[in-house]
Amino acid sequence: MKPVDPNGLAGCFRLDRSETLEMNMRLYMDVNVRAEITRQLRARKVDVLTSEEDGTREFSDSDLLDRATFMGRILFTRDSDLLAEAVTRQRSGAVFLGVIYAHQLRVPIGQCVTDLELIAQAWDRAEWINRVEYLPLKR
Helix, strand or coil, X not given: CEEEECCCEEEEEEXXXXXXXXXXXXXXXXXXXXXHHHHHHHHCCCCEEEHHHHCCCCXXXXXXXXXXXXXXXXXXXXXXXXXXXXXXXXXXXXXXXXXXXXXXXXXXXXXXXXXXXHHHHHCCHHHHCCCEEXXXXXX
C-alpha cells in the first residue's frame, strides 16, 4: 500500500497491484509502551519502531496516529487518550491504519508480547484499516 497523497491525506491508502502485501505487520510504539515490550518483540523478529526512535515523542495523539498511518505501521498504545482519538476517527469515518490498545495495569507485558507477535505474523495491512483492537486477544 502506498500513500495516495503524502502531503495531505496521510491516512489514505490504495493497493498498488504490483505490490505484494507484507507477511508481517510493522508496529509503531507510542511513548507509553515499555521498552521491555519492544525489546522482546524485536528478539522475536517483529518489525518495531518507537516514537522515540522516530523523533515523534512530543507529537499530539492525532499527529502520532497520522505518522504511524503514513509509515504503514499499526500503532500500539497503552494510552487511553490515544485510544479515544482512534475511536473518534472510526466514528467520523476518517481513515487510519489501525490501533492496538492494552490497558497499562490489566494486561501484563508477556501477554502484550505474545498477542502483538501473533498479530504481526498472522494479519495483513488490509485487515487493519480503521480498526481498533484490544489486548488481550480473545482465544
